[in-house]
Amino acid sequence: MNVASPARPLEVDPLSLPTALGSWVARVVGGLRRHAVEGAGESPTSFYHEPVLMEEVLAGLVPAEEKTFLDGTLGGGGHSERLLQAGACVVGMDRDRDALAYAGRRLAPFGDRFRAEHGNFCEMRSVVPPRSLDGVLLDLGVSSWQIDQAERGFSFQKDGPLDMRMNQSAGETAADWVNQRSAEELAEVFFRYGEEKASRRIAAAIVAAREEKEFTTTLQLAGCVEKAMGGRGRKHPATRVFQALRMAVNSELDSVTAGLEAAQDVLKPGGILAVITFHSLEDRLVKTFLKERSTAFLDRPEWPEPRPNPALAWDLVSRKAIASTDGELARNPRARSAKLRLAKRR
Structure with a gap:
């Protein structure tokens, strides 16, 4: 099936580079060409705002043909669209049926390379086989569009029913x-x-x-x-x-913990986990999870020597979280508190 003008796959492999990500991300992101994005039917900006840390996510996941990704927080489909434009296949999950309907229309031109699933990302084991994915993306929190819709009940500035359920x-x-x-x-x-x-x-x-x-x-x-x-x-x-x-x-922190565990099961060896957080509680949880499972040896004062970590499952692509550039902050104020963490499945 022909797909409308997919972009050239990104020829960047961050995993072949040193763990300290700051310098190479600056070079990679600086060299990436921004793509004009058009949705199906409605304009993306009329429904969902611009996804944050887009170029940094692409540099980390390195989408290309023959690769399959799970976007566990599909939203308006912005991140997924760029992965699909690079030739990859994407499974998109979201608890919000409005988001699924919109993203389904937007991403329809990509045919069977895109599949939408209704559900919480912590349930990803039920929609993809074990060790089958090249990457998992989680963009945590509530979307700007959801906050802007008074009837969803997320905003303290607009009158609406006191709901707040993602599903x-x-x-x-x-x-x-x-x-x-x-x-x-x-x-x-x-x-x-x-x-x-x-x-x-x-x-x-x-x-x-x-x-x-x-x-x-x-x-x-x-x-x-x-x-x-x-x-x-x-x-x-x-x-x-x-x-x-x-x-x-929405049991958000419980979902994050369960989602990280699930991602560990569905990623191939060498697969990439990319997690975007927007506040300290989420970021601490993700940071702690990855640190505990990327430390090769454990040491205790009472032990004669360090011991192998039985929970070892990840290599950190970046020891520090990646923040938005000044340019992105100028375009998209929502990105001011966003942090991206990347890890590779062992």
Whole structure:
């Protein structure tokens, strides 16, 4: 089947280069030609914003013909489109059926080289065989488009139902959480997932307010948090609370841990894992997972000598996370907190 003007495969092999990635990524990314991207039907920017760290992801995954990748967070299909343009095959997963529908239309010109699957990326073992993939990409968090849609309930700036589910056909909503959990449980969620120092004060205010009227909308909750915090500062006082609720509703950190384990099983030896994070909780989790499984020997004071690490499964492509360039930040402010970590399956 003919595919509309696929780009030339990227002829970059980062794994043949030293572990210290900073210098060679700068050279590789600087030499990559940016492609004009057109979606099927709607303009990508009208539905999903520009994917972050695009060139760095491509430099790490090195897409080409005969390679197969899993995009575990398909979203609007921006990353997948560039992989497909380079001649690769892609399996795209997403919990959001709206995202799957849009990406399916956008990527239809690539025919059977693209396949969409509805589900959480932590379930990737159910859609691809063991040790079958050349790369796995996970772009964690919520998309700008989801936040912008008031009816999805992710935004504290737009009034909508207090939902926050990535998969709107399953699970508890954010309204269920704030109306049914105890003050202690809410405070723990706000502190653990939002790193909110005033978690107990906010939780107490929510419990008191729901005795008068249950929470049903985003602005209702945002107003309660703002009142509990005594007004607005430079950052909206509900920012951390909404982040924490979203992560709890969607079991995001549990999904990340399970997804990393699954990626370890489905990647071929030499396959690449690329993970983009947007806040410190996710990044610490990914960093710790990879560090614990890329250390060849373990040492303890009570041991006479170091011992081989039985969990050894990865080689770090970069010991430090890759951040966005100044140029990308100027084009795409959403990229300011994005970090990319790359690892190679042993």
